[in-house]
Amino acid sequence: MAMSGTAGGERQPEGTRTVDGARGTGPIDGAPNRAPDDVPDDVLIVGAGPTGLALACDLARRGVRARVIERAGALFPGSRGKGVQPRTMEVLEDLGVIDAVLAAGGPAPTVLNWRDGAPDGESRMFGEPEESESVPYPMPWLLPQWRTQEILFARLGELGGDVEFGAALDGLEQDGDGVRALLADGRTLRARYAVAADGGRSTVRRALGVAMTGETVDPNPIMVADVRLRPGALDRDHWHAFPPAGPGAGFLSLCPLPHLADFQLVAQFTDGAEPEVSAEGVRKVVAARSHLDAGDVTEVRWVSDFRPRAAMAARFRSGRVFLAGDAAHVHSPAGGQGLNTSIQDAYNLGWKLGAVLRLGAPAELLDSYEEERMPVAAAMLGLSTRIHRGEARRGAATRQLDLGYRGGSSCTETRAGLAEDALHAGDRAPDGSPGGVRLFDVFRGPHWTLLAVGTDAALPDPVPGVLRVHRVPAYAPYGTGVFLVRPDGYVSSAATTSPPLPSWFPTGG
Template sequence: MGTTPEVVICGAGAAGLTLAIELARRGVAFRLVEQREHPFHGSRGKGIQPRSQEVFEDMGILDRLFAVGGPYPVSRIHRADGSSMDTAVVEGAPATPAEPYRQPLMVPQFLTEAVMRDRLAELGHQVEFGHGLIGFEQDANGVTVRLATPTGEQTLQARYLVGADGGRSFVRQALDIGFPGKTLGVRAVVADIVLKGLPRDAWHSFNEDDMARRISLCPLMGTALFQLQAPVPLDGDVDLSVDGLADMVRMRTGRDDLAVLDVCWASAYRMNARLADRYRDGRVFLIGDAAHTHPPTGGQGLNTSAQDAYNLGWKLAAVLKGAPQALLDTYEEERRPIAASMLGLATTLLAQAQRGDNRRGRDVQQLDLAYPESSLTLPADARSGRIAPGSRAPDAPLQGAGGQRVRLFDVLRGTHWTLLGYACDRSNAPSRAGLRVHVIGPAGDLHDVEGHFVEAYGVQPGEWLLIRPDGYVAAVVDTSRIEILEGHFGHYSSR
């Protein structure tokens, strides 16, 4: 912690931890400070969507998350006559070569963040708990940050400050950035409880058609806990004690054989949909809940927050190593419209849930999120079957020239840009620091033996694909336009 930081990250939830890992992977000096004295121990967010699984695979933590979590159980709707009906929470879809993850993974938030902290420790960093941001000032050269720490007030200098400090963000309020939106007229309890009497093979719901008496009890994968969720009146106190929640469970389920033995964490909160007017003020950025708050329906909050950080992390590191400042302008340009659409989706799903419809489709998986209008995207003539610039880069099974099997995601994994040529002459490719070049084809270093690469990307011989460090296609050009692609890459890469 003695190194002068280039970045100070305020808030060590999923967004702050993701950003810290991304900076650590790139050798950026930073400090990750958290006002809480101990890690958050609740499961406010528990769904990791397929696109986030791809992100976490790149970060080196996905297998650990699968090891500590598990698949979503079926939804079991209990009727008043004692019968029940099982339905799938999400539309079933098998993995494909292009989309290796097609099901959400359930990992309670406290376990996700613990895995992230372990990964951060491997990279030589740790969270500084009990360090609260109390003030900051910025000028053209950097940010002066004041912290309240266990040993007294501390002042430090940094190049950038990132507010990952939640919906009540001190950073956002200090910058006087508007946070418009609305309170959605729904107040709910969420609690992690030790519950006896219900099987753990289903997500149990009672009184789906009665908002005043509805309750759901979901087994939290990787733990012995259940998550209780229930709407409550907009006003008045809610008893979150063991006895209080036991009474709620008994009254709303109509069952005396269920026992609440312990409450590990509980919260009563009003659902909001809000979006910050802007994500940046000079050298200060907002990510995660500091920039947007969603209702929990559809499992979008933690995923959108982590992907904010994944987007900002490589750009901050590149600018600190000499890339043009314009690269940082693309963070808000790309991520704020994504958050706006996620707010709309989560709000729509909330309205459906209030009618008893809890089904989830492909739109929550975030695999189709794209940046077609971004400055980082080099426009291309549309062609049927060809992947559009700005889209997520699909996976594909390949074979190395030496005969070994390799996934395209293995080729893309890391902190570099990637240039893929299909049946191209490698001598036409630029040779630049931070750019890895591969040629796919009979004479290349990678072979598309089963045709999955061509199927996913729709490329023709002589075409090149430029793929960003965060796994999105920045450009698709044929060899005659390779100089345009090289210039586009050079404009946004480190010098």
């Protein structure tokens, strides 16, 4: 049975089959940034799913030497986590891949409901939010998970990194100086820190003895597959939804994947029925639950099954090892939060590891990873579960734009009497173009930004590669003040005058 989450470089789960048209990407030639096995790396990343690849990209642009190992022989081949939420789109822009993401994906199509072989009305999967200059990507973007991974993999290669495929972890040890990873091929790798991005059945998490607790959201299994249909069998302008078709048969949906011939099939099984995880099983489901014939399915490229589950690790850090993505939390796919929460784990951790390893920040900064990400993961687990059970709808919360870290140890708010809906330290720094310069262009990159909005307060000099200083006229989403924006786009501190910089910041001189 495949795990329910959508991110992390987990091994091919039980119940997963790559069928007629295997896809996957192998090693980057040259291994340009890989240290010899006897030279310690800065960070060892276990798993080359979206989490591990996003983290590797972020560390590479910070000059942090990271080694990525992946048990499988190639990237994960399925479409599984296909919904990229607005906040994750912003992360992908900062990592330098937004053009590829926009070119490869598309908006979610209108749902066409079917009954008794005939169309039965249309509906929308997502409501339309109000347009705002502060939100560049207001709607989720449809992109199959395998394509997201290919894009991040290519970006990692551009940054000088690579992935060691077929490198299976057997065990992990750590002491005060670093970690030792024991591989199945007999090698031992060393690093100062390690990150478990190896999925819901994480070998690293088990080696650490970290408990994973939660609940089964729905005991009924779900089949997911990437299929191709006879031309004209279904139009590609709609997300096709078919109601339950009898005992043991729950819903069926077929969603066209952008710029591909593929549809993603999702089928629920009820009343104790079990999916037949094979090309023949997929064809039987389509024939039994829709007006299509089994022969209308011309190709089954990938198929898996899972039981929706919500679970979270007891902690996200154990000494020098961090848990991220599905290794830390697994979600029901409802609401599309798994992959998105996972990439944002990586984005939160990357700048902190970079600050400790390259800028001299105290190691205690790394404690804020668990402090900040555990509440977010718990909130998204709850939201996904409620959506799956029909107790909540997809809306603003699923877009993850309002999530933040108010009150956290690395966010300082010095202004008194702020309204609840005002921008606070810990909030996402909004986009916009006050003064004619786009703020996300100013923020983009591994640096911090000191942003003065509608004030002539004195500001310190910029520090090349570390701190950018920018001044703009008053802008409603910010009000007025001076905001120190972290490398991950959240406000670290806010004040009426220039807030103090972290004591470990390098000086401009």
